Amino acid sequence: MRIVAEHLSYTYNPGSPFASAALRDVSLTIEEGEFFGIIGHTGSGKSTFVQHLNGLLRLPSSQKHYRPKRLKKGQAPPPATVLTVGDFDLTDKKTNFRALRKSVGMVFQYPEYQLFAETVRDDVAFGLKNFSKEKLSDAAIDEAVRAAVEVVGLDYEELKDKSPFELSGGQKRRVAIAGVIVTRPEVLVLDEPAAGLDPLGKREVMELLHKLHREWCKTVVIVSHDMDEISENCTRAAVFADGTVRYVLPPRELFRHAQELTELGLDVPLTAKLTALLQEDGIVVDSDFTTADFCEKVLALWKKRKEGAQ
Amino acid sequence: MKDVSFGQFYPVDSFVHRLDPRLKIVFLIAYIVAIFLASNFYGLAACAAVLLLIMIAARIPFGKVLRAVRAVTFLVLFTTALNVLFYKGETVYWTWKIFCVSFEGIIFSVFLALRLVLLVICSSMLTYTTTPVSLTDGVESLLTPLKWIRIPVHALALVMSIALRMIPVLMDETARIKNAQMARGADFESGNLVKRVKATIPILVPLLLSALRRADELGDAMDARCYTGGNHRTKYKKLRFTWRDLVAFLLVAALIGGVVAMKILLPAPY
Numbered sequence: 001m002r003i004v005a006e007h008l009s010y011t012y013n014p015g016s017p018f019a020s021a022a023l024r025d026v027s028l029t030i031e032e033g034e035f036f037g038i039i040g041h042t043g044s045g046k047s048t049f050v051q052h053l054n055g056l057l058r059l060p061s062s063q064k065h066y067r068p069k070r071l072k073k074g075q076a077p078p079p080a081t082v083l084t085v086g087d088f089d090l091t092d093k094k095t096n097f098r099a100l101r102k103s104v105g106m107v108f109q110y111p112e113y114q115l116f117a118e119t120v121r122d123d124v125a126f127g128l129k130n131f132s133k134e135k136l137s138d139a140a141i142d143e144a145v146r147a148a149v150e151v152v153g154l155d156y157e158e159l160k161d162k163s164p165f166e167l168s169g170g171q172k173r174r175v176a177i178a179g180v181i182v183t184r185p186e187v188l189v190l191d192e193p194a195a196g197l198d199p200l201g202k203r204e205v206m207e208l209l210h211k212l213h214r215e216w217c218k219t220v221v222i223v224s225h226d227m228d229e230i231s232e233n234c235t236r237a238a239v240f241a242d243g244t245v246r247y248v249l250p251p252r253e254l255f256r257h258a259q260e261l262t263e264l265g266l267d268v269p270l271t272a273k274l275t276a277l278l279q280e281d282g283i284v285v286d287s288d289f290t291t292a293d294f295c296e297k298v299l300a301l302w303k304k305r306k307e308g309a310q
Numbered sequence: 311m312k313d314v315s316f317g318q319f320y321p322v323d324s325f326v327h328r329l330d331p332r333l334k335i336v337f338l339i340a341y342i343v344a345i346f347l348a349s350n351f352y353g354l355a356a357c358a359a360v361l362l363l364i365m366i367a368a369r370i371p372f373g374k375v376l377r378a379v380r381a382v383t384f385l386v387l388f389t390t391a392l393n394v395l396f397y398k399g400e401t402v403y404w405t406w407k408i409f410c411v412s413f414e415g416i417i418f419s420v421f422l423a424l425r426l427v428l429l430v431i432c433s434s435m436l437t438y439t440t441t442p443v444s445l446t447d448g449v450e451s452l453l454t455p456l457k458w459i460r461i462p463v464h465a466l467a468l469v470m471s472i473a474l475r476m477i478p479v480l481m482d483e484t485a486r487i488k489n490a491q492m493a494r495g496a497d498f499e500s501g502n503l504v505k506r507v508k509a510t511i512p513i514l515v516p517l518l519l520s521a522l523r524r525a526d527e528l529g530d531a532m533d534a535r536c537y538t539g540g541n542h543r544t545k546y547k548k549l550r551f552t553w554r555d556l557v558a559f560l561l562v563a564a565l566i567g568g569v570v571a572m573k574i575l576l577p578a579p580y
Contacts, residue, residue, distance in 0.1 A: 114491060114516050116512045126496075
């Protein structure tokens with residue numbers, strides 16, 4: 001499913017002293033099959049944007065406050081907001097939001113804090129039961145839950161009757177992700193999926209997401225403030241700042257804007273920093289800024305120099 | 311969930327916001343006494359006028375105040391209906407079995423309803439114009455006499471301020487968990503009562519766990535900073551009386567005096 005947003009704006013608590021514009025005229029297209037990254041500083045509007053994608057924040061109410069009631073003479077009407085996910089038109093109140101939520105899985109920050117059921121099996125089955133129109137047989141539930149739990153890398157037989165609260169932090173997060181993907185959504189959106197994990201845990205989660213992207217969900221969108229995470233994993237990334245989209249580029253090109261990124265309070269990935277430092281010494285490394293590729297290129301250069309010296 | 315702002319602090323800078331919280335609490339009590347002293351419409355009108363003045367001085371929008379009233383609409387309507395139907399007055403319009411609608415009954419119920427509305431508005435004015443922190447400071451300071459009989463006033467005030475502080479945090483948490491469960495297809499809006507109560511379990515369990523976790527972390531954080539309670543603690547913000555407090559004091563004193571005077575001098579027709 002293709003995600004198209006045009007001229008999307010959103011204000012929290014409109015018309016009160018707490019009012020804050022979270023999105024201003026955001027236009028962004030995410031193609032089917034992408035592993036898309038959304039990066040921005042805290043409060044840049046990135047989480048607000050993704051919450052629109054499955055209708056948790058609704059458009060009509062936000063638009064009402066954004067558009068001026070009466071237009072001044074000669075003033076052009078503001079461009080119409082467009083927000084579609086596949087065939088779902090989210091600007092339409094009559095859209096079937098349940099069906100939308102079934103096709104757009106949303107994993108929030110610290111998803112392990114949403115676990116509630118007595119057993120892992122029940123918790124993962126929660127979404128499945130909610131979204132199915134008729135009552136599912138136990139066997140059908142078992143089969144779907146087993147597949148979801150196994151794809152996130154856990155042992156179903158061992159865990160199914162355990163309480164989700166007995167698990168380790170990493171296991172909890174995996175169970176929570178399983179609880180979202182169990183309905184086989186076409187688009188999977190994750191808000192800071194690696195937040196609060198150690199480096200190894202981060203890498204494992206990212207590997208899991210790539211696996212899901214290959215085998216399970218066509219499109220994956222991750223929200224993050226960690227440049228390394230985005231540059232290592234995404235096909236394209238959008239930079240959010242102050243509720244607007246600054247750039248939408250493949251990571252490799254994104255980091256040519258290193259200075260602006262730093263000004264927006266975002267870090268550039270380690271590889272980009274090293275490239276810049278090496279460039280000062282006249283060493284040009286032409287990598288795609290992923291750690292693996294960077295190391296390979298640098299090692300190749302190193303060997304060449306060594307041979308040259310001999 | 312949209313009505314969370316009821317009773318919450320409204321952040322503008324105004325005359326009323328700057329008043330000493332201790333005085334504001336005392337004034338609220340005095341004002342409530344005045345409402346109940348007022349035995350006729352003149353007295354209530356005086357109370358309402360003073361409240362209007364406070365509202366304007368506090369720069370709280372009228373809609374915000376109405377929202378506080380809306381929360382008790384049902385209570386007001388219910389008591390009014392009961393009073394109208396059961397008050398035994400002299401000028402009877404209509405009777406049926408035990409019900410009786412009379413002129414005096416209607417007047418009496420309107421009077422009570424007004425009292426109730428004024429009561430709600432003035433209490434909400436306190437919370438709209440006072441931050442939870444200064445509110446607890448005020449309460450703690452006012453309850454100082456209880457310390458002499460060994461009641462842990464400081465601990466109680468701390469409990470109160472933490473509870474108040476946690477309300478918006480838990481509200482946010484609730485919204486977050488609700489969103490997460492809605493993304494998993496949870497439905498909180500349809501079905502009969504039993505179904506709806508059951509539907510809240512996926513919110514309540516994580517919410518309770520998170521509240522406990524937060525309490526635990528807060529306790530650890532306080533321990534880590536060697537918090538031991540009230541003895542010998544000094545305050546960052548000392549409460550001080552200013553000219554504003556004097557003005558407010560005179561106003562409230564005048565109100566009470568006026569209401570009492572009206573009670574004696576103006577024997578109302580009703």
